[in-house]
Amino acid sequence: MPDVGRVGPDGGTAGASWYPDPWAETGSFTWRWWNGHTWTAHVRHVENHQPRLPSWLSVPVVLALVFTIPTLGYLAVVATVPFLLGLVPILIVWPALAWLDRAEPEPLSARVHAVLWGASVAGLVAVVINSLVELAAGSVAAAVVSAPIVEEIGKAAGIAWMVRRREVDSVMDGIVYAGWVGLGFAVIEDMTYFALAPDDQLVGTFVLRAIFTPFAHPLFTAWTGLAIGRALERGRSPWSAWWGLLLAIASHAAWNGSLALADATGSMAIVGVAALGFFVLFVAAAVMVIRERRREERRLVELAPLLAERYGLQPAEWTVFGHWDSMLAARRSLPRAARQQFDDMHAAMARLAALHERPGGVDPVEEQRLWAQLHRARGVAGTG
Secondary structure, X not given: OOOOOOOOHHHHOOOOEEEEOOOOOOOXXXXXXXXXXXXXXXXXEOOOOOOOOOOOOOHHHHHHHHHHHHHHHHHHHHOHHHHHHOOHHHHHHHHHHHHHHHHOOOOHHHHHHHHHHHHHHHHHHHHHHHHHHHHHHOHHHHHHHHHHHHHHHHHHHHHHHHHHOOOOOOHHHHHHHHHHHHHHHHHHXXXXXXXXXXXXXXXXXHHHHHHHOOOHHHHHHHHHHHHHHHHHHOOOOHHHHHHHHHHHHHHHHHHHHHHXXXXXXXXXXXXXXXXXXXXXXXXXXXXXXXXXXXXXXXXXXHHHHHHHHHHOOOHHHHHHHOOHHHHHHHHHHOOHHHHHHHHHHHHHHHHHHHHHHOOOOXXXXXXXXXXXXXXXXXXXXXOO
């Protein structure tokens, strides 16, 4: 039984709940029950289960890669130019997603998994189902009806898998993972379109898809990610985010429908109007995402003192997160090898901040898990 005279959380004024054990040894993720007046003898240890697969893989991704990797290998040999052209959107979209990710850095393994999901699971399901619909009802039905529904559901499943792994707890998380999944899908789809395009149409197809609309798939799926992230922030089930999936499907169908109509009528004016609408949608989404990123920046800065007190951070550890510009400057000053460790601490604090803002109070089990992540990051972050 600990010394009951020891000061409790929040100066001894906190309500009854589980809190980081002030008597725990460094490196042991132990929580102790505070009954609202004194510390008790009840403790709980955070389990640290290691996955059987590397965290950048999952069973669905492995199964899909069995079919995807040989296909990509074959394409790289017989259609090298289309294969390489399909990689161009990565150079455009990747920096934008990396910038968004600065608000709450996601693990590299989780980002890789999201890209692989889009390129393998979502891509494979889309190819199979869209091909069957095209055989049964024609190419227009496949492009305007089947593709938006099947592809957006496949990409949404990639975000849902990250929710299952507890990697999504905010609007920005949902948008960022939607972007990575969408990028993976877009690369595979572009390679296919470029490989099938006649020689005299390859340049035009490349310019339209890779240069003018490289953000198309990330933008469509961003509605799903936004809705899921908002539901989780408000303490609701991700299933309540169905409206985001409907918006993703509708915007995707509108774009594909305009291209199909332009192809059927031979009118480039339709393509121009559709491109203008896509540009307006892109600008609106960009403004929304930037505002959301800044909101998460402010949340971390405002809650940094509270997090420091609750989780026993040293002044040198949390003051660097008390101002956004100084935090970025501190990160840039670190050797490149140490930046990932700094990002781990930043991510853990950002997620704890989101947890404390969630309606209904702090979930003690989730708080223990995130505190364990913060504790591990503190051991190597080098900010103290």
